[in-house]
Amino acid sequence: MWQLFQFPLCPFSRKVRLLMGEKSVAYELVRESPWLQRDAFLDMNPAARTPVLKHGQRDIVLVDSVAICEYLEETVEKAPMINGTATNRAEIRRLVAWFDEQFYGDVTAPMLYERMHKRIVHRAPPDAKVLREAMRRANVHLDYIDYLIDHRSWLAGATMSLADLTAAAQISVADYLGGIDWTGHEQTKAWYQMFKSRPSFRPLLSERMEVIAPPEHYEKVDF
């Protein structure tokens, strides 16, 4: 059985979980707090980042969410999520990188640092100015998603893809941390509502990170 080393608010682990859920690949969760730099975890991944996907019996350790998703795509036929022509696939991968790097850097990373890392590691309060700036940037990103959905059925084209899963993973963490103002983003909201009701998403939404409570609307499909 696969074991996924992760913590509840890791957006990259959420992306992998959504993909495994869509592909019906069974796995168990192993809680890992990468900031503790546990020796056995560093041995698996010197980059000290989640997710890591391990299969003990088959002696496989997969590191890095992009490498893991490509591996699952190559080895599991069900629910292809990097699909279509080479150009379509490039557009899916462009958007995966966009959400993993730009959205994460602008929004999810500063929110995780201010609201989770500071609280757990430094026992310090968040910096309201940094949070406001991250929320402002989240709003710009939602505008971009509105624009994409105005032109396409799904973020990268005509079918659901890894781009949608990646975006939903990042947004769900920012939303948990109270960083998303949905006002005026009806297109993105409708797209995200649909996501929230998928069986692959339900387990993520019901989890909690200790000491941090999400806003009331977080888990509701109709919000």
Next chain:
Amino acid sequence: MWQLFQFPLCPFSRKVRLLMGEKSVAYELVRESPWLQRDAFLDMNPAARTPVLKHGQRDIVLVDSVAICEYLEETVEKAPMINGTATNRAEIRRLVAWFDEQFYGDVTAPMLYERMHKRIVHRAPPDAKVLREAMRRANVHLDYIDYLIDHRSWLAGATMSLADLTAAAQISVADYLGGIDWTGHEQTKAWYQMFKSRPSFRPLLSERMEVIAPPEHYEKVDF
């Protein structure tokens, strides 16, 4: 004909150029300074990052170095660089992410900021403390590469792969900026020497970024 939008010290563009060189794909270079946020460039890539690979006649615009490399790998048969079993391919992609994110974040990004960006954009001198810390981290990264080459013919396994090209691209930029101390890294040095003599690498090494001169050993195969 493909056009690659890049600037001489962009490590991600260098990775794409090495791959196109190995695969004998013809392209012309278009100089792009992403920090100028040129409108026509932002239209192609709202992330405002190089490289972007464009084919005007075929109406294709490819964005993000990972998406571009996967596209080239899927469409050009010659010189496969993401090769082998699914597990081998996952290891190649793990190391690509390692050099694109960890090495870049620890070494190349601070060096580019201090020695290029500050000079060109802010007309300010570099912070010697930041440079020293980046060099210290470069040394730790070279230790890791020494370790990999002790156990394998190439960074990700028995054959040359995109992991080697990605590492060489990052290292070459750090080396240009005077950030690599080769003392005590004989394995990595021998591996890098071999790279420097490849036809795909020669054009990169002969280029210069205006106002910044590389150290004397930079272009020499025997250094």
